Amino acid sequence: MKVLEVKELTKRFNSLTAVDKASFSVEDGEVFGLIGRNGAGKTTTIRMILNIYFPDEGEVLFKGEKTKQNFKDIVGYLPEERGLYKKMKVIDMLLFLAELKGKKGHEVLKSAIDYLEKFDLADRKNSKIEDLSKGNQQKVQFIGTILHNPDFLIFDEPFAGLDPINTNIIKEIILEMKQKGKVVIFSTHLMDFAEKMCDSIAMIDKGKIILNGKLSDIKSRYASRNVSLSYSGNISFLKNNNLVESIENFGNSTGIRLKDYNTDQQLLKLLINNDIVIKKFNVNEISLHEIFVSLAGKESNDVQ
Amino acid sequence: MFNRRTLAIIKRELKTKLFSKSFIIMTLLVPLFMILVFSIQFFIQSMAEEQKSDLIIISDSSEILNKVQNELFNTEAFKSGDLTSLTEKVELSQFEEKLKKHKSDLLNQRITGLVFIPSSALQSKEVSYYSYNPNNSALFYKIKPSINKALIEIYFASKQLTDDEIKFARKDVDINGFRITSDEKVSQEGYGNRIAMVLFSFLLYMALIFSGSLTMNAVVEEKSNKIVEVLLSSANSTELLAGKILGTVIIELIQMAIWLSPVILLITTSWFMIPPEFMPQMSIGYILYFLFNYGLALITYVALYATVGAIFDNPQDAQSGIWPLLMLIMIPFFIALSLESNSQTLFIVIASLFPFSSLIVMPARMILIEVPVWQILLSIIINVFVLLGIFKLAGKIYRIGILLTGKKPKWSEVFRWLKAS
Secondary structure: OEEEEEEEEEEEEOOEEEEEEEEEEEEOOOEEEEEOOOOOOHHHHHHHHOOOOOOOEEEEEEOOEEOOHHHHHOEEEEOOOOOOOOOOEHHHHHHHHHHHOOOOOHHHHHHHHHHHHHOOOHHHOOOEHHHOOHHHHHHHHHHHHHOOOOOEEEEEOOOOOOOHHHHHHHHHHHHHHHHOOOEEEEEEOOHHHHHHHOOEEEEEEOOEEEEEEEHHHHHHHHHOOEEEEEEEOOOHHHHHOOOEEEEEEOOOOEEEEEOOOOOHHHHHHHHHHOOOEEEEEEEOOOOHHHHHHHHHOOOHHHOO | OOOHHHHHHHHHHHHHHOOOHHHHHHHHHHHHHHHHHHHHHHHHHHHHHHOOEEEEEEEOOHHHHHHHHHHHHOOHHHHOOOEEEEEEEOOHHHHHHHHHHHHHHHHOOOOOEEEEOOOOHHHHOOOEEEEOOOOOHHHHHHHHHHHHHHHHHHHHHOOOOOHHHHHHHHOOOOOOOEEEOOOOOEEEOOOHHHHHHHHHHHHHHHHHHHHHHHHHHHHHHHHHOOHHHHHHOOOOHHHHHHHHHHHHHHHHHHHHHHHHHHHHHHHHOOOOOOOHHHOOOOOHHHHHHHHHHHHHHHHHHHHHHHHHHHHOOOHHHHHHHOHHHHHHHHHHHHHHHHOOOOOOOHHHHHHOOOOOHHHHHHHHHHHHOOOOHHHHHHHHHHHHHHHHHHHHHHHHHHHHHOOOOOOOOOHHHHHHHHHHO
16 A cells, blocks of 8 residues: 655755656555666655655655655654754653654653663763764664654765764664565665565656666566676677677677666577577676666766 | 644654753752842942042142042042042142142153143033043042032122022932833832843843754754754655744743743742842733733744755854844844933834834833733834744745755855746
């Protein structure tokens, strides 16, 4: 079921169109990645989803209805540029953030302390934010994002500036949230993370969505364009074949790049029909990074 | 606008500011600062009066010289040694020469001044004063009565009048102010209300500038340390602005009530013994009005300061953006101070009703005279409308400005934001 639908969102700043008719949807219970380079329009899109920016055109639907204030209450948002009141005590800061979301009382306090323990910060709960290290401030910020037990989580570049241990903690929590059936949207320019964690992605470049869908579909769609082949026989007939875009000889193997996706089986038939002895036929797994480079590397108007 | 989110923000403001060091320091410091300002003024004034003056009095008439010298001998200044005077009898035709002779002494201030009283002064009462510093009102204040008295005595001596008649002629007119109010009570007016007017206007002026700047810096800080985006993911910008302003208003009203508590005790109890001419005639109703008006002024100005804070992302740039606001506070303040000479001119009546200036001029005017109730109500209505307008305007600029960072926006861009939303 679609929980969040982004329809034709457009935002202009003076002459710059930061987001240009962006549309995508997020299914219930999935981890959704909004990926793109720095400055591609990720943060602006997220701000429009959260009603921090008003879109010039388009709309955001939550469960089929236009988002209102009550949407903000069930969202936990971790912005890319972190910010806390430096002079506040850790525990006061957390309780204030939860109170803004409408959660207060003993339960929140207990849950705050639980999270602080989990992040190894329980002994710092009465310290001022400014006395904490940067990494610890990030942890506090992260706790503030999830403390009110939101159904919907939006993380803007959640791994920026974290050491490997904290990165792992946050990764675990994102997966834990997923298991609890919560929807997680995160933006990142780190394709690796997106590839490992996301169920669906939307790829944004220069304000436009250039690719959108289930990660598994996308990968299978794009994966089958690169074939590495070990054979004996003469394959020169492939050079002018309209299935093939390029052929590269690597010595032990030959790399064939297909013009279209999902034509690997046709290529295999073609080789067999031409009596080539096939020793190895490997349809390469393509990484999200390669997909991104192949799409965003081009001018965006060349891409659908 | 007023909901649990606004409330949460107000609570945070109160919690972090009301018991903060800076609040306590400010609460103590402002009265001390005001005492300091007033005592410095007093000190400078008394310094000017105590400065030693050495005069030469020149006249073509020995009678004038003798009388004036006699009168000067009797002044406090002469007795305490702050004033010395020599007399020289000089013919009118030789005065210029005499002046030239004394010129170097006057220039290097061995002589403070040269007072020339020609015998024609007995008709015209015109006296000349030659000095390196001819604008010495403190000195004139000391010597004028003596010269006047001497001239009057010589003039009337030939008229064969009694001493009583001369005494009457010499006496200056003394105007006593009596305040007429609607409650049929006619009471003699001392300095109390004039002092209170200056004091209250000054307090209002300082408190508005201080609280405005503090709010502005807080907004700039929230913007530059990015907390604002976290807040905006929970509350909208209007709630944020409203919470911030109302929080500040509550804190500042508490502070003002603390500052005014000595005045409240002064007018409601007899614990303090002060001379009746310094006792302000003021009711508790006025104090309540003053606090209410201060609340309106705070919302208006703090909203504007917060808006300026939202436009800029560092304190230096923000400082450059507050001069229009400072004008909006300073001009009314100076108008209020001018009330001391007359509080009933048409200009003052308009200023006490006009947006912005009314917030500072009306409370000052109300200390001095009984302002018609319709004028007070009208000013409140005008102020409330201005406040609502300002709040709307501030909200629009704040909403866009608060998330923009980087280049300092031009004013033309800010106007475009207003149109955009």
